[in-house]
Amino acid sequence: AAGVIQSPRHLIKEKRETATLKCYPIPRHDTVYWYQQGPGQDPQFLISFYEKMQSDKGSIPDRFSAQQFSDYHSELNMSSLELGDSALYFCASSYLRLAGGHNEQFFGPGTRLTVL
Amino acid sequence: ELKVEQNPLFLSMQEGKNYTIYCNYSTTSDRLYWYRQDPGKSLESLFVLLSNGAVKQEGRLMASLDTKARLSTLHITAAVHDLSATYFCAVDGTGYALNFGKGTSLLVTP
Numbered sequence: 001a002a003g004v005i006q007s008p009r010h011l012i013k014e015k016r017e018t019a020t021l022k023c024y025p026i027p028r029h030d031t032v033y034w035y036q037q038g039p040g041q042d043p044q045f046l047i048s049f050y051e052k053m054q055s056d057k058g059s060i061p062d063r064f065s066a067q068q069f070s071d072y073h074s075e076l077n078m079s080s081l082e083l084g085d086s087a088l089y090f091c092a093s094s095y096l097r098l099a100g101g102h103n104e105q106f107f108g109p110g111t112r113l114t115v116l
Numbered sequence: 117e118l119k120v121e122q123n124p125l126f127l128s129m130q131e132g133k134n135y136t137i138y139c140n141y142s143t144t145s146d147r148l149y150w151y152r153q154d155p156g157k158s159l160e161s162l163f164v165l166l167s168n169g170a171v172k173q174e175g176r177l178m179a180s181l182d183t184k185a186r187l188s189t190l191h192i193t194a195a196v197h198d199l200s201a202t203y204f205c206a207v208d209g210t211g212y213a214l215n216f217g218k219g220t221s222l223l224v225t226p
Binding site for chain 1: 147160204209
């Protein structure tokens with residue numbers, strides 16, 4: 001079965017640089033989520049999109065922005081990178097309109113961002 | 117503020133033994149999720165619990181949900197090394213984002 005695809009898998013950047021992370025949700029899923037997971041931490045919700053519209057924001061810094069495109073893929077744009085942005089970034093997708101619905105989210109493999 | 121608390125946070129157990137991980141949450145949600153994460157890897161969905169009294173089992177793992185007590189348990193039966201991982205419980209937050217517990221790091225030793 002198709003899974004969530006993320007690229008790149010690894011990214012090394014210098015402080016103050018920018019980074020763009022991409023996510024391709026499972027086909028027919030209508031909701032995309034972005035999470036940040038620091039070392040030894042639980043995943044923290046950043047932002048989500050339902051049917052290409054931003055649906056909720058979590059602890060996303062103002063330096064970060066995201067969007068979802070007409071083909072449902074999503075991109076997380078990160079500017080003025082700081083050392084503390086080094087983390088695993090996960091994209092997840094779900095099918096909220098599923099009858100009898102629940103919100104089981106399927107996670108991608110993650111992008112490991114290292115800021116030097 | 118929504119809180120999700122797991123305990124224990126670290127668990128070392130011998131192969132063949134049984135143990136239970138607890139997840140307490142502060143919301144009135146009747147849906148709870150369990151995920152497994154191997155080091156540096158993605159989060160794998162284990163169980164989706166959708167109502168009070170729900171019980172699901174997969175292999176040596178069994179999860180249950182008591183919405184009145186706002187408590188879920190993940191029971192491990194006859195642990196094997198392959199179960200070593202970090203286990204997270206999560207509940208729906210605002211906008212259906214998941215709020216995770218801190219995770220339970222499980223190590224199964226011979």
